[in-house]
Amino acid sequence: MNNSATARANILARLKAAPRTAVPERPEWQPPVYDADERVNRFASVIEASHAEVYHTSADAWPALLAEVMQRHGLDSLMYAPGTVDGQQVATAWGTLEQAPALVPYDRPVEELKDTLVNGVAAGLTATRAAIAETGSLVLWPTAEEPRLMSLLPPVHVAVVRAETVVDTLAVLMASQHWAQQMPTNVVLVSGPSKTADIEQTLAYGVHGPKELIVLIVH
Amino acid sequence: MSGDFTQRAPGALNDPTLRRNFRRAMDGLMTKRAAQFQDTAAWNALRARGAAVKARVVSKLPELLEQLEANCTANGITVHWAESTAEANAIVLEILQAAGAKKVIKGKSMVSEEMELNHYLGDHGIKAVESDLGEYIIQLAGEAPSHIVMPCIHKNKSEIAALFAEHIDGLGYTEDVDTLTAAARKALRNEFATADAGISGVNFAVAETGTLVLVENEGNGRLSTTLPPLHIALMGIEKLAETLEDIPPLLSLLPRSATGQAITTYVNMISSPRKPGEKDGPEQVHLVLLDSGRSRVYADEQLRDTLRCIRCGACMNHCPVYSRVGGHTYKFVYPGPIGKILTPQLEGLDCAGDQPHASTLCNACVEVCPVKIPIADLLVRLRGESVHSSDSPAVKGAGSRHNWREALVWRGWKFMYSHPLAYAAGAKVLSRLGNAIPDSAPMIREWTSVRNRPKFAGKTLHELVREEGYDHE
Ligand code: SF4
Numbered sequence: 001m002n003n004s005a006t007a008r009a010n011i012l013a014r015l016k017a018a019p020r021t022a023v024p025e026r027p028e029w030q031p032p033v034y035d036a037d038e039r040v041n042r043f044a045s046v047i048e049a050s051h052a053e054v055y056h057t058s059a060d061a062w063p064a065l066l067a068e069v070m071q072r073h074g075l076d077s078l079m080y081a082p083g084t085v086d087g088q089q090v091a092t093a094w095g096t097l098e099q100a101p102a103l104v105p106y107d108r109p110v111e112e113l114k115d116t117l118v119n120g121v122a123a124g125l126t127a128t129r130a131a132i133a134e135t136g137s138l139v140l141w142p143t144a145e146e147p148r149l150m151s152l153l154p155p156v157h158v159a160v161v162r163a164e165t166v167v168d169t170l171a172v173l174m175a176s177q178h179w180a181q182q183m184p185t186n187v188v189l190v191s192g193p194s195k196t197a198d199i200e201q202t203l204a205y206g207v208h209g210p211k212e213l214i215v216l217i218v219h
Numbered sequence: 220m221s222g223d224f225t226q227r228a229p230g231a232l233n234d235p236t237l238r239r240n241f242r243r244a245m246d247g248l249m250t251k252r253a254a255q256f257q258d259t260a261a262w263n264a265l266r267a268r269g270a271a272v273k274a275r276v277v278s279k280l281p282e283l284l285e286q287l288e289a290n291c292t293a294n295g296i297t298v299h300w301a302e303s304t305a306e307a308n309a310i311v312l313e314i315l316q317a318a319g320a321k322k323v324i325k326g327k328s329m330v331s332e333e334m335e336l337n338h339y340l341g342d343h344g345i346k347a348v349e350s351d352l353g354e355y356i357i358q359l360a361g362e363a364p365s366h367i368v369m370p371c372i373h374k375n376k377s378e379i380a381a382l383f384a385e386h387i388d389g390l391g392y393t394e395d396v397d398t399l400t401a402a403a404r405k406a407l408r409n410e411f412a413t414a415d416a417g418i419s420g421v422n423f424a425v426a427e428t429g430t431l432v433l434v435e436n437e438g439n440g441r442l443s444t445t446l447p448p449l450h451i452a453l454m455g456i457e458k459l460a461e462t463l464e465d466i467p468p469l470l471s472l473l474p475r476s477a478t479g480q481a482i483t484t485y486v487n488m489i490s491s492p493r494k495p496g497e498k499d500g501p502e503q504v505h506l507v508l509l510d511s512g513r514s515r516v517y518a519d520e521q522l523r524d525t526l527r528c529i530r531c532g533a534c535m536n537h538c539p540v541y542s543r544v545g546g547h548t549y550k551f552v553y554p555g556p557i558g559k560i561l562t563p564q565l566e567g568l569d570c571a572g573d574q575p576h577a578s579t580l581c582n583a584c585v586e587v588c589p590v591k592i593p594i595a596d597l598l599v600r601l602r603g604e605s606v607h608s609s610d611s612p613a614v615k616g617a618g619s620r621h622n623w624r625e626a627l628v629w630r631g632w633k634f635m636y637s638h639p640l641a642y643a644a645g646a647k648v649l650s651r652l653g654n655a656i657p658d659s660a661p662m663i664r665e666w667t668s669v670r671n672r673p674k675f676a677g678k679t680l681h682e683l684v685r686e687e688g689y690d691h692e
Pocket of ligand 1: 527530531533535556584587589590591
């Protein structure tokens with residue numbers, strides 16, 4: 001775009017013509033550190049305080065627990081990612097249950113699934129890349145197999161967290177996993193269900209994203 | 220001596236509903252913020268880090284912009300540059316028209332308010348729907364935001380209930396916040412599903428990785444940037460972070476300072492459009508970099524500190540002036556202390572020159588600013604600039620508020636205070652005759668119309684001291 005090129009040249013020329021000042025150093029700052037045996041509990045209690053529902057479970061038992069929790073909540077369908085380990089596990093496990101919510105795969109582009117996503121499914125299941133103890137946050141790292149909208153459009157989001165992936169802080173996580181070298185299309189931190197306080201600072205949930213967030217911590 | 224602010228302030232001050240709405244909101248926000256920063260040592264260390272991180276961005280701004288552009292481009296994000304809001308509007312329109320877009324859904328963006336984008340798009344046949352609940356409410360009301368973080372903070376529940384009853388079919392009047400929120404969700408869901416493009420702001424753009432960081436609580440930002448096939452992000456040229464590792468301290472400062480939350484519900488990091496094989500996300504992502512006066516501010520070494528701002532709103536929440544007059548009194552997009560320094564720099568002292576004067580210099584904003592912008596110093600600087608001409612090319616309209624009467628008074632004041640004999644004589648005359656000057660005398664009546672007139676003591680301080688037996692101070 002031609003205009004944009006002129007604008008670019010003019011803006012950069014003005015900025016470069018301005019007097020230079022010294023580049024300040026970054027002073028020391030330490031993000032908080034928690035005891036290893038406290039970490040998972042802290043994560044659970046902070047995200048619970050942000051209105052999430054947390055369950056502690058095991059690697060084998062979580063799909064059955066999820067079916068039970070969903071039935072209790074009256075949720076009759078779950079969107080899942082058939083290409084992921086968690087997705088396959090839930091499909092296999094629910095196949096053997098007498099009563100389980102319907103499974104809806106996110107297996108084609110959003111353009112072909114829009115109606116289902118926007119109005120037709122009760123919950124969405126995702127894995128998490130990690131979780132953060134300091135702020136009670138889930139780290140979602142969507143992929144081709146597990147797309148972005150499944151944690152956003154259904155009224156309930158279910159996230160599976162492996163206890164060993166809980167870290168103290170975002171700072172530690174970014175550094176240890178070398179995020180700067182491998183940022184994907186989208187990363188999102190989720191710290192509770194969708195909320196707003198725009199009407200008289202009164203909290204209300206589910207204004208655009210999920211109204212409920214269910215976290216299954218797998219030990 | 221008047222300006223828009225001066226004219227609007229009395230109306231706001233005499234509106235009890237507005238006063239109540241702001242008082243309640245500001246008290247709540249201040250309490251919640253204070254609860255987040257109880258550990259003073261941790262706050263000091265974090266804030267020093269945040270301030271340095273943003274000061275580094277300012278000191279390397281042109282190079283970081285080039286780096287951001289290169290990395291975004293490599294990631295598949297198209298970068299555009301706009302010198303003025305008119306150019307930015309034209310760029311957005313061109314992108315939308317090329318895609319055949321008729322309706323856009325918007326996340327919150329103060330830059331889009333600077334551009335008056337909704338209005339511009341409307342004039343060109345494109346409907347822009349605000350999706351942030353607060354922005355949606357004021358769009359229904361046909362108003363501008365009154366706060367940069369909580370745009371409809373000036374409205375109370377009953378005002379919003381009446382607005383919804385009028386605009387949302389079949390809802391009726393209800394003050395139940397959950398019902399109101401659910402009604403907005405329903406109304407906007409359909410808009411999301413049928414929008415041709417999403418428009419958002421940017422909280423931090425990471426030069427190192429070409430990543431756009433957006434914080435929000437509602438999920439409307441995620442929806443606007445994920446569901447429609449096209450995403451346009453708008454940002455001022457200063458809203459950068461150098462590296463990804465600079466994001467954690469900034470994220471730790473922004474929501475805590477803004478609303479007293481440890482973190483927002485969602486932190487969105489967008490680094491590219493949909494890649495082959497991915498099932499959702501926009502096919503195109505555009506980033507529009509808006510200058511609109513910022514590079515001019517940058518020319519001045521002192522004033523450029525303004526460009527560190529992360530738009531948390533803490534300065535307005537703690538401002539004794541803002542909390543009494545509300546956001547609309549400032550007329551321009553950015554109210555409160557940050558507005559009082561930014562607006563005169565962006566728009567010129569000739570049209571917003573009264574704003575730096577609308578401050579008590581109490582320093583509350585300086586104490587809470589997470590990136591340590593010396594707001595009070597800049598207010599004083601701009602006050603001086605508003606009445607004197609200036610060598611700095613950074614601010615337009617310097618000297619525009621020069622007033623010969625005020626200049627004369629100050630000159631007289633200076634003479635008295637630097638000539639002991641004149642001072643002694645003047646003080647003596649005022650102590651004897653000062654109380655006889657009527658309240659309605661010129662230059663006194665502006666003060667006495669709203670305040671009691673101070674009484675002159677019968678004797679000057681020098682006389683009293685001498686009576687006490689001191690003959691030399
Ligand atoms: S000036 Fe400081 S306190 Fe005010 S909005 Fe900007 S960063 Fe926040």
